Amino acid sequence: MKTQEDMKKELHAWIVKNNAKIKAEELCNDTDIIRERIINSLQIIDLLLFVERLSGTSVEVEQLKPGAFKNIDTIYQNFLERQGDEQCNK
């Protein structure tokens, strides 16, 4: 069962792996990955797939709240939280 911390760690690892710009120790859970151009609009497609894989549910891009992909915390809150909680409670 994946906890909140596990999932944030996986997101962290994915972001570090998929760009050459930032080192693991520089990326925090509240680092703005869009504004700092760590992730560009094209990489978001891959990130979205990764989030879907992690959450086991589909993401409807048309219904996304602005800022959903701002940082690791917001990604977790928008896509993974419910699942993380449910699993924590099990």
Place this chain on the structure above:
Amino acid sequence: MNALKQTANRLFSISQNNYLNPHTALVWPETLERSQWFMAPELISLNGSPVYEELSEKQKKELSFWEAVNFFSLNIHGEKALVEGLAQRLYRRELADVAEYLHSFLDEENKHMVYFGGFCQRYAGKIYRDRKLKIEREYAYGEEEFLFFAKTMIFEELADYYNLRMGNNSEIELTARRINLIHHLEEARHLAFGREIVRYLFNKFAAHWTGEVLQNVRHYLLSYLEATWKEYYNPDVYRDAGLDEVFDLVDQAWHSSASKKHRQQASFRCVDFFVKEGILEKNLVV
């Protein structure tokens, strides 16, 4: 501008003479027998992955149906963005000379969505969702203009590789085949226009760019090519075809040597053009 204007005028008259009514260009059967190929087997994204070999012919054909729905869906997403961008550019001063042709271009893309959407809605009851997300950013002088048409070219070249292989392929179910054919015939004009305008805009703007901007443009185009390809490997398709572990299938299919070779072949025409025009440095393909 002269070469561009001449091409646009020539294409405009061809478009006028081949004007199609999208509501009569196709006959829509009530239902489609699924025991047919809707996508040519060699173009199915999983072909070349171990899982594909294990499927029965019936399962492969079922998969081919959902692959076709994905191919048509990704065309709709690309065309929506294209129509939006073309509408913005109508009668802009620097493109006023080709405005007449832009009307045809825009009109034809709208019709294409009638065909693609008609197929998906009728027979699949849906269009696959788009995973692209727009992020606003700042551009150098002319960069956005150039990228709009260069991206259009990439998107259209890849789709045309598929259309060309299915439009006259008697193996393919008739409605899907005909959509591929009609699309290819009109896209041939868009591709010709695309080459002229991409060449024109690059020559006009690139001289004003710093080395860094040019490198960013090159990097962006290659990532766009890769991102466009990723849409051809859709986990939703595999799920609809009744397969499991769909994200692993995406990875398998993307990394198989057969699919890498396929992507290189299908990208060749546009990458080669970019290299010859000095837009890309060398033949670096996904």
